[in-house]
Amino acid sequence: GESVGLHLPTLSVQEGDNSIINCAYSNSASDYFIWYKQESGKGPQFIIDIRSNMDKRQGQRVTVLLNKTVKHLSLQIAATQPGDSAVYFCAESGMLTFGGGTRLMVKP
Amino acid sequence: GAVVSQHPSRVICKSGTSVKIECRSLDFQATTMFWYRQFPKQSLMLMATSNEGSKATYEQGVEKDKFLINHASLTLSTLTVTSAHPEDSSFYICSARDREDEKLFFGSGTQLSVL
Numbered sequence: 635g636e637s638v639g640l641h642l643p644t645l646s647v648q649e650g651d652n653s654i655i656n657c658a659y660s661n662s663a664s665d666y667f668i669w670y671k672q673e674s675g676k677g678p679q680f681i682i683d684i685r686s687n688m689d690k691r692q693g694q695r696v697t698v699l700l701n702k703t704v705k706h707l708s709l710q711i712a713a714t715q716p717g718d719s720a721v722y723f724c725a726e727s728g729m730l731t732f733g734g735g736t737r738l739m740v741k742p
Numbered sequence: 743g744a745v746v747s748q749h750p751s752r753v754i755c756k757s758g759t760s761v762k763i764e765c766r767s768l769d770f771q772a773t774t775m776f777w778y779r780q781f782p783k784q785s786l787m788l789m790a791t792s793n794e795g796s797k798a799t800y801e802q803g804v805e806k807d808k809f810l811i812n813h814a815s816l817t818l819s820t821l822t823v824t825s826a827h828p829e830d831s832s833f834y835i836c837s838a839r840d841r842e843d844e845k846l847f848f849g850s851g852t853q854l855s856v857l
Contacts (some may be wrong), residue, residue: 642783668852677748677835677848678786725846735785740813 635654642721642736653711654735657724664704664726669698669709672721672735679711681722744770746838748849756828763821763852765836769776772838774817776846777811780833792819816841826856 647653659667666687670678684691684698684707691698697710707724723735745768755761767774773794778786790811792798804812808830810822819838823830836849 642785665857668846670848675833675851675853677837677851680781680845680847683845 641734642737644739646739647714649714649716649740651698651714651742653709653738653740654712655709655711655722655738656735657707657709659705659707659726662702664714666726667700667707668725668726669696669707670723671718672723674720678719678723684740686710697729714740716742744768744838744840744845744847746836746847746849748836748837748852750852751850752853752855754857757827758825760781760827761823763834763836763854765819765821765838766806766846767817767838767840770838770840770842770847772814773816773841774839775813775827776834776837776839777809777819777821778835778837779853782833786835787840790820800804823854826854830854831856 668683669681671681672678673738682698683691684700689700695712699708711718719738719740721735721737747766747768749764753761774790777789780786788801790798790800792811792813794816797846799807808824810824813819818850831852831854833851835851837846839846843856
């Protein structure tokens, strides 16, 4: 698949609030999804994954929701902290294509 | 968790020189590694997919003679930017897929600046 560089939208939240970052995917056959966090000047880090036989998975302060009907994925971060400020990407099972990503900015 | 080591983290070179970037999976075997470049405030752009022991598959618009990829072992892939020019300046990132599962792990990236 061909990836295209995209300018990133920004989500600005207040410290302590919950954040919701959304991602739409195109391949209905995708059966595995991952969310990554990328801090400035660093490589992406794995946050949480979910398989298509699930619609929700929880981690530590993070929850991923999968809606296969509308091909939509979301990442919820509870009690957002300044350290959560980063760019968040979703990836499909092929690992080759990424959602454009969202820049999360946490205001103290 | 699995670790992917990428070196160097930063390189500055003169125009016309070649630069090699290494990507190693430290505690797992990776049959497939990927190379990306990223411009400021943009998403990752896949450049090529590298399979151990075979030729890399390049994305459309990526010059294979410009960006040489070698994946000689299950733990090492290298990207060589040949005859680098200022327009090659970018952040390059590698990733490796664990052969035991589908998880993909990323290197810490290499900031290339060509003067």
